[in-house]
C-alpha cells in the first residue's frame with residue numbers, strides 16, 4: 001500500500017502546472033487531496049477535469065482563509081507550497097523600482113503564511129515542501145528578483161528544518177518547466193521554451209509531472225529534511 005494512503009495532503013497553488021500535477025499524483029497514490037488557487041475559474045476548470053481532488057479558491061495572503069481551510073481539514077500530513085503568488089518584474093535590478101523588486105517577495109510571504117497557519121494542524125510526522133527555482137543559484141541578467149526570492153525560500157527551508165523538527169521541510173527547485181506560467185507568450189510559447197532550453201544537457205523544457213514526482217519523494221521519504229532537490233535538466237551545471 002502507498003505511503004500516502006489516506007494521508008491528508010494540501011497543495012497551495014494546486015490548480016495549475018506543478019501543483020496540479022502533484023495533486024494528481026498524490027490522489028493516484030491514495031491520498032485525500034485539497035488543492036487551492038486564487039482564480040475561481042481555474043478552480044472550477046481543475047475540479048471538472050480532476051475528480052477526487054477537493055479544490056478551493058484561496059490566496060496565500062489570506063491568513064484567515066488559510067486557517068479556516070486547515071482547521072476544516074483537521075490533521076494535515078503533508079503541505080506543498082507551489083504558488084507563484086506575486087507580480088515579478090523581469091528587468092535589470094537598476095531599472096526596477098524598489099516597489100517592483102519588493103513585490104516579487106509576495107511569493108515568499110505567501111509561503112510563510114502557509115507554514116505559519118498550517119503548523120498547528122500538522123501531524124507529528126508531517127512534511128512541508130516548498131518550491132523555489134533554479135534562478136536561486138544560477139541567475140541570468142534580469143532575474144535578480146526571482147533569484148533572491150528563490151534563495152530566500154531555500155534558506156527558510158534549511159532554517160525551519162532544524163527549528164520545526166521533527167516536521168520535515170524540503171524544497172524542490174525546478175528549472176524551466178512547461179506550465180501555465182508561460183501562457184502569456186501566446187503563439188510563441190513552444191518555440192520560446194525550446195529556444196531557452198536548447199543548450200541544456202536535457203535539451204527540452206521539463207514537464208510538471210517530472211517536478212511533481214520529486215515533490216512526492218519529499219512527502220514519502222521520512223529521512224529527507226532540509227534538502228534541496230533540483231529538477232532542471234542540468235541547468236545548474238557549468
Ligand SMILES: NC(=O)c1ccc[n+]([C@@H]2O[C@H](COP(=O)([O-])OP(=O)(O)OC[C@H]3O[C@@H](n4cnc5c(N)ncnc54)[C@H](OP(=O)(O)O)[C@@H]3O)[C@@H](O)[C@H]2O)c1
Nearest residue numbers: 013015016017018037038039059060083085133177179180
Ligand atoms: N514553470 C517554471 O518554469 C518554474 C521555474 C522555476 C520555479 N517555478 C515555481 O514553481 C511553482 C509553480 O509554478 P508553475 O510553473 O506550476 O505555475 P502555474 O502553472 O502558473 O501555477 C501556479 C499556481 O499557483 C496558484 N497561485 C498563484 N498565486 C497564488 C496565490 N497568491 N495564492 C494561491 N494560489 C496562487 C495559481 O492559481 P491562480 O493563478 O488561480 O491563483 C496556480 O494554481 C512557483 O512557485 C514557481 O515560481 C516554476
